[in-house]
Amino acid sequence: MIVENIIGAVVELATIQTIILMMIGVAGGLIAGAIPGFTIAMAVVLTLPFTFGMPASQGLATMVSVLVGGLSGGLMAGIMTGIPGTPSSVATTFDGFPMARNGEPGLALGIGVWSSFGGGIISAILLVTLAPQLARIGLEFNPWDYFMLVMFALTITASLSGKDLIKGLIAGAMGLFVCTIGEDDAAGMARFNFGSDALLQGFDFIAVLIGLFAFSQLLSDVRDPKIAGQSLTERGQIYGRIEHRRAIRTVLHHWVTVVRSALIGVFTGILPGAGGSIANILAYDQAKKISKHPEKFGTGIPEGIIAPESSNNAVEGGALITMMALGIPGDVTTAVMLGALLIHDVIPSPTFITEEPILAYSIFIAFFVATFMMIGLQSFMLRIFVLVTRVRMYVLASVILGFCGIGVFAIHNVDFDLWTLFWFGILGFLMRQFGFPLAPMILGVVLGNIAELNLARALAITTELTPFVTRPWSLLFLILAIFSAFFPLYQRHRNARQWTVVYAPAMAASVSLPMFMMGGVARPLIGIALLILSGYLVWHRTWKRPRSDTSGTS
Amino acid sequence: MQRLNQDTTVAIVLLVFCGVCFWASFDIRQPDYGVLLPSTWPRVILGVLSLLSFTYLVQSIRRDSKATSTTQETRLTSVSDWLRYWRNPLYCFGLFLAYLLMLPILGMLLAGMAFVFLLQSLLGGWHPRRLLMHAVVAILSVGGMWSVFTFGLDVMLPSGIILPSFN
Numbered sequence: 001m002i003v004e005n006i007i008g009a010v011v012e013l014a015t016i017q018t019i020i021l022m023m024i025g026v027a028g029g030l031i032a033g034a035i036p037g038f039t040i041a042m043a044v045v046l047t048l049p050f051t052f053g054m055p056a057s058q059g060l061a062t063m064v065s066v067l068v069g070g071l072s073g074g075l076m077a078g079i080m081t082g083i084p085g086t087p088s089s090v091a092t093t094f095d096g097f098p099m100a101r102n103g104e105p106g107l108a109l110g111i112g113v114w115s116s117f118g119g120g121i122i123s124a125i126l127l128v129t130l131a132p133q134l135a136r137i138g139l140e141f142n143p144w145d146y147f148m149l150v151m152f153a154l155t156i157t158a159s160l161s162g163k164d165l166i167k168g169l170i171a172g173a174m175g176l177f178v179c180t181i182g183e184d185d186a187a188g189m190a191r192f193n194f195g196s197d198a199l200l201q202g203f204d205f206i207a208v209l210i211g212l213f214a215f216s217q218l219l220s221d222v223r224d225p226k227i228a229g230q231s232l233t234e235r236g237q238i239y240g241r242i243e244h245r246r247a248i249r250t251v252l253h254h255w256v257t258v259v260r261s262a263l264i265g266v267f268t269g270i271l272p273g274a275g276g277s278i279a280n281i282l283a284y285d286q287a288k289k290i291s292k293h294p295e296k297f298g299t300g301i302p303e304g305i306i307a308p309e310s311s312n313n314a315v316e317g318g319a320l321i322t323m324m325a326l327g328i329p330g331d332v333t334t335a336v337m338l339g340a341l342l343i344h345d346v347i348p349s350p351t352f353i354t355e356e357p358i359l360a361y362s363i364f365i366a367f368f369v370a371t372f373m374m375i376g377l378q379s380f381m382l383r384i385f386v387l388v389t390r391v392r393m394y395v396l397a398s399v400i401l402g403f404c405g406i407g408v409f410a411i412h413n414v415d416f417d418l419w420t421l422f423w424f425g426i427l428g429f430l431m432r433q434f435g436f437p438l439a440p441m442i443l444g445v446v447l448g449n450i451a452e453l454n455l456a457r458a459l460a461i462t463t464e465l466t467p468f469v470t471r472p473w474s475l476l477f478l479i480l481a482i483f484s485a486f487f488p489l490y491q492r493h494r495n496a497r498q499w500t501v502v503y504a505p506a507m508a509a510s511v512s513l514p515m516f517m518m519g520g521v522a523r524p525l526i527g528i529a530l531l532i533l534s535g536y537l538v539w540h541r542t543w544k545r546p547r548s549d550t551s552g553t554s
Numbered sequence: 555m556q557r558l559n560q561d562t563t564v565a566i567v568l569l570v571f572c573g574v575c576f577w578a579s580f581d582i583r584q585p586d587y588g589v590l591l592p593s594t595w596p597r598v599i600l601g602v603l604s605l606l607s608f609t610y611l612v613q614s615i616r617r618d619s620k621a622t623s624t625t626q627e628t629r630l631t632s633v634s635d636w637l638r639y640w641r642n643p644l645y646c647f648g649l650f651l652a653y654l655l656m657l658p659i660l661g662m663l664l665a666g667m668a669f670v671f672l673l674q675s676l677l678g679g680w681h682p683r684r685l686l687m688h689a690v691v692a693i694l695s696v697g698g699m700w701s702v703f704t705f706g707l708d709v710m711l712p713s714g715i716i717l718p719s720f721n
Binding site for chain 1: 560561564568575578579582583584585587588589590591592593595596599600602603606607609610613640641642643646647650651653654657658662666669670673674677678679688691692695696699700702703707708709710711712
């Protein structure tokens with residue numbers, strides 16, 4: 001069955017047109033990811049209008065290629081100029097830039113490229129193996145569970161994507177509210193249209209997304225006239241040759257770091273809202289903690305490049321797992337991919353992989369193939385990147401704003417979408433300036449209809465609200481949502497306040513409850529393991545640590 | 555009178571927005587069928603949003619009494635300082651608004667080229683050599699993109715009243 005699906009997907013993708021489009025996608029993604037200020041999500045969003053006329057598998061393969069290219073593109077700017085191309089390559093600059101300045105830019109680039117490849121391949125393997133399993137679990141979900149899953153996704157995104165939880169939650173709620181404008185899906189009644197026929201149709205998701213994200217980002221990039229007038233070459237030296245052989249040897253020598261960082265990346269990607277920007281720092285931090293020579297980190301050592309680059313490329317595999325198995329996007333980029341699927345009349349859900357196996361496996365295969373293409377194109381694109389870096393920021397911003405206009409109009413050939421782009425561009429810009437994270441709002445816009453639909457279904461089955469706490473999956477997501485809401489407070493007061501000592505044990509113990517409620521053999525065993533973990537953490541933090549602290553000071 | 559800080563102003567705007575939308579939710583027609591009425595879910599969101607905005611307001615007032623912000627934005631005392639600081643984003647919004655208004659007359663091709671050319675010139679300067687470069691970039695980029703959509707993807711873009719329709 002799996003082999004048949006893989007063969008079917010390969011046949012679907014093995015056309016010259018698709019291969020060329022994927023190569024263009026990887027190349028475009030590499031350049032977009034390399035330019036500071038132009039995020040991967042923006043590149044994927046801008047690719048979307050081009051894919052309308054394509055078959056679903058071809059369009060999604062092109063978008064996956066842009067995504068994979070973008071994930072690896074960030075390292076070029078980070079290593080060469082010290083300015084990360086994307087937030088997911090921030091940690092790469094810690095050792096990549098010093099290594100380049102120490103006279104080995106070719107090796108630094110090579111290590112970055114091959115670590116990205118390693119992380120991408122590990123993530124692709126996990127995507128193929130884990131997504132169908134998770135989808136099987138997703139089949140157990142009822143409307144209560146789905147509704148609570150959306151709430152959990154929004155809460156964790158709000159708590160992870162900004163410094164201020166309240167602002168994140170406000171952004172998420174705003175996103176949910178945007179979805180309610182226009183005719184409601186269930187009864188067909190007009191909501192908040194204030195007599196406008198155009199508003200009756202609601203806001204187009206892609207126009208909102210481009211406005212909130214791309215438009216506002218470009219405006220923030222050119223806010224400072226000095227930076228707007230600069231080109232990237234004015235910010236650092238650009239070098240155009242990659243040392244592949246030495247880099248491969250170095251990466252293979254540190255294969256444990258590659259695997260560990262890739263696993264961190266996949267896990268972070270699976271969590272809604274926790275994207276590459278968190279994974280690369282987390283992997284770098286772990287590599288430093290485990291290293292025999294942590295003091296060398298930051299001076300230009302290979303592990304310092306391998307860890308963040310393996311993890312940030314693995315993140316999207318994890319995010320795609322959740323998106324394809326449950327229909328819940330892990331981050332902004334997968335939210336756009338979800339939008340692309342919806343445009344092609346494909347609704348991702350736990351049944352997506354079984355009902356649309358060829359399309360699902362096309363995404364898997366495209367992820368694999370694009371990772372190989374990235375290796376092949378990286379050397380060539382580095383030369384193009386050298387040329388692009390000579391273009392001034394304001395020229396790039398002006399051209400891309402022009403592209404946004406044409407691309408958004410092409411979605412439905414409606415003027416109103418351009419006005420949506422304009423108003424949401426202003427809103428996004430203001431939100432950025434006032435310190436509101438955009439990711440929760442975007443996820444709110446994507447998930448708003450799913451939440452309302454599932455709430456309506458749940459209430460149609462029974463008007464009682466108790467299933468939200470009596471159904472194990474719903475309870476699990478509710479517990480996780482509550483703990484994720486307190487996560488920023490926990491981070492801020494860790495080790496300083498008494499209650500933070502019991503945060504992790506309390507979470508483990510609470511999560512064990514729905515595990516026991518699920519029944520069977522494996523899940524109660526996980527519940528027992530969680531209870532043991534909880535007990536161990538209490539013992540370790542309240543009894544062992546004070547003793548060791550005392551012995552250390554005496 | 556003490557000036558309101560930025561967060562307090564935003565929180566008040568959010569609360570007003572919630573109030574207006576809550577009021578507007580009473581205009582939603584209620585059908586005789588279905589358990590979840592069309593107005594219920596928006597009201598739940600607005601309730602949560604109001605609560606969060608109120609918390610944000612309280613936080614901002616407390617924070618304001620503790621600390622004074624020293625960012626460049628807060629040092630903008632006069633309107634001219636403010637306009638100078640936000641000049642580039644204002645150019646972008648103003649030109650995009652003009653682009654939208656001119657679209658029915660100029661069409662996507664001409665309006666797009668004019669938008670990209672003018673925006674580059676406003677952001678990058680009006681030196682003759684740069685103007686030439688800006689014109690070339692605008693014609694090639696918008697012209698290229700327009701051609702891809704019009705001839706490659708068969709998308710009907712607005713032609714305006716000056717140029718003939720190409721589809």
